[in-house]
Amino acid sequence: MNLTLKIWRQKDANDKGKMVDYKINDVSPDMSFLEMLDVLNNELIEKGEEPVAFDHDCREGICGSCSLYINGEAHGPDRGVTTCQLHMRMFKDGDTIFIEPFRAKAFPVIKDLVVDRTAFDRIQHAGGFISVNTSGNTIDANAIPINKEDADDAFSAATCIGCGACVATCKNSSAMLFVGAKVSQFALLPQGQVEATERVLNMVNQMDAEGFGNCTNTGACEVECPKGISLENIARMNREYLAASLKG
Numbered sequence: 001m002n003l004t005l006k007i008w009r010q011k012d013a014n015d016k017g018k019m020v021d022y023k024i025n026d027v028s029p030d031m032s033f034l035e036m037l038d039v040l041n042n043e044l045i046e047k048g049e050e051p052v053a054f055d056h057d058c059r060e061g062i063c064g065s066c067s068l069y070i071n072g073e074a075h076g077p078d079r080g081v082t083t084c085q086l087h088m089r090m091f092k093d094g095d096t097i098f099i100e101p102f103r104a105k106a107f108p109v110i111k112d113l114v115v116d117r118t119a120f121d122r123i124q125h126a127g128g129f130i131s132v133n134t135s136g137n138t139i140d141a142n143a144i145p146i147n148k149e150d151a152d153d154a155f156s157a158a159t160c161i162g163c164g165a166c167v168a169t170c171k172n173s174s175a176m177l178f179v180g181a182k183v184s185q186f187a188l189l190p191q192g193q194v195e196a197t198e199r200v201l202n203m204v205n206q207m208d209a210e211g212f213g214n215c216t217n218t219g220a221c222e223v224e225c226p227k228g229i230s231l232e233n234i235a236r237m238n239r240e241y242l243a244a245s246l247k248g
């Protein structure tokens with residue numbers, strides 16, 4: 001396939017940035033989107049030009065770092081995949097593809113397609129953990145009876161990889177699907193009850209402090225989430241937050 005790429009280039013956080021056109025030929029439909037960008041970068045390096053900066057790590061849908069906005073969609077036109085799992089067979093010969101970073105006030109651009117998502121780390125630090133007795137009397141987690149439905153829902157919430165597609169997709173740049181998942185994975189389990197009140201208050205307060213917008217129930221986040229995180233997690237977080245606020 002021969003393609004035209006329109007890629008966001010931005011030297012650093014202070015640069016205004018602009019779209020730049022690139023032609024790329026002989027792209028295999030079996031390549032992943034990131035492999036296609038690797039080929040482009042090799043060509044740019046051979047020509048003595050600056051390669052395009054983009055984030056990646058695992059390249060198998062686990063780490064959540066490959067945050068690209070492709071043709072107006074977070075992680076591109078496929079469903080249930082991250083950018084590293086997106087294949088070029090989703091495009092046609094002669095296509096023009098627009099490639100931009102995830103855009104949100106709380107995710108400032110570092111360079112080209114790389115954004116700073118440490119706001120998510122700070123939300124996690126505010127409450128995304130449990131305290132466990134490690135004195136030698138620790139109860140084996142597998143010995144604690146947990147309702148199967150709750151265990152399944154907690155596991156589903158825990159599959160959130162923190163990619164930020166929900167924020168990039170939301171017209172309000174809301175992080176509520178991410179925070180809802182991180183609150184739910186503990187709220188549903190006995191291990192999460194000790195710090196439940198503090199957790200939801202601290203995580204939601206940190207989310208607001210980072211400058212994420214509010215949820216207006218559009219549901220775009222759920223559609224674009226590569227891990228199928230359900231809006232039910234936002235409803236659960238809201239219930240947890242209300243209960244915690246009433247407890248004071």
Ligand code: SF4
Nearest residue numbers: 160161163164166225
């Ligand atoms: S909720 Fe989905 S879209 Fe949002 S960070 Fe988690 S995995 Fe990514």
Ligand code: FES
Nearest residue numbers: 057059064066084
């Ligand atoms: S590179 Fe890890 S999820 Fe894409």
